[in-house]
Amino acid sequence: MPARRRTALALVSAALLACTPEKGETTATDATTGSATGTTTGATTDATDATTASVTTVGDPPPTGGTTEPAASSSESTTTAAGTSTGGDSSDSETTTGTATSSSTSGDTTDTGDVALCEGTSMSSLPGVTIVFPPQPCTFTVAEVHGGVVFHYEVHVEAALPDVLRYRQDAGGCDEPGASGLIVAPRIFGGDEMYCFCNQGLCPGLDIPPITLQPGVYPGELEWKGWNWQGPHVDLGPAFSPGEYIVQERAIGSFKSNGADVDYEVLAQLPITLLP
Numbered sequence: 001m002p003a004r005r006r007t008a009l010a011l012v013s014a015a016l017l018a019c020t021p022e023k024g025e026t027t028a029t030d031a032t033t034g035s036a037t038g039t040t041t042g043a044t045t046d047a048t049d050a051t052t053a054s055v056t057t058v059g060d061p062p063p064t065g066g067t068t069e070p071a072a073s074s075s076e077s078t079t080t081a082a083g084t085s086t087g088g089d090s091s092d093s094e095t096t097t098g099t100a101t102s103s104s105t106s107g108d109t110t111d112t113g114d115v116a117l118c119e120g121t122s123m124s125s126l127p128g129v130t131i132v133f134p135p136q137p138c139t140f141t142v143a144e145v146h147g148g149v150v151f152h153y154e155v156h157v158e159a160a161l162p163d164v165l166r167y168r169q170d171a172g173g174c175d176e177p178g179a180s181g182l183i184v185a186p187r188i189f190g191g192d193e194m195y196c197f198c199n200q201g202l203c204p205g206l207d208i209p210p211i212t213l214q215p216g217v218y219p220g221e222l223e224w225k226g227w228n229w230q231g232p233h234v235d236l237g238p239a240f241s242p243g244e245y246i247v248q249e250r251a252i253g254s255f256k257s258n259g260a261d262v263d264y265e266v267l268a269q270l271p272i273t274l275l276p
Helices: 001-020 029-061 074-081 089-108 142-146
Strands: 121-124 131-132 140-141 150-158 163-168 185-190 193-196 212-213 216-224 244-256 260-275
Touching: 001 089, 121 131, 131 260, 140 142, 140 150, 142 260, 150 244, 150 260, 216 244
Parallel strands: 140 260
Antiparallel strands: 121 260, 131 150, 150 216, 163 212, 163 244, 185 193, 185 244, 244 260
């Protein structure tokens, strides 16, 4: 090859080598662009990763499943399953409340402190007529009866009953018939204690003609404040002491049976207890 041509090729090669960057080297523009691009890309990637991590944390269910609430402890899981709470409160107080509610609903008088109710007993020799004590409190403290208690009773007449005579039971002949047509006399007694309307003074003692008793239920009541007493013409006695007593409602008289007068007694009794 001619020397002049080799010289020209050598110069061209040198120029090309000067313009070609070495491996791994960039121009200032490329470096700047690359740096900016790398920074932006890295920041975007980091933000995207952070966002993705955040979304994954909120959206993924906890290990217990079925809720977005934090995983509960064993006691909290039990409470949530029982339907009493989904929070993080202790299950002890919630369980106690449920038990109290259940106890109240069950009507357990021992747990709730409700007063026990009693029914009285009845006896009658007057056909179709009874006196009854419906269920009612029968245990009181002395302080309670001194505040006043009321006993409820009912006279039941099943059918019309003619020619019934009513007898007074007080000493002075002052008793009068009530709404049922019978003369019902109250008494509370036991041991040496007594409360009654036995002495109301002296009354004219007019005869009470026979009547026809009418069917129905006739309520009555007796109020008592715990004292011994036998009527307005007798001084108030001492208070009843703690113990067992009987509340009694009684009617006596006669009725016609096959043309003959037959005596009757209608009686109801309610046992009561006085506590100190």
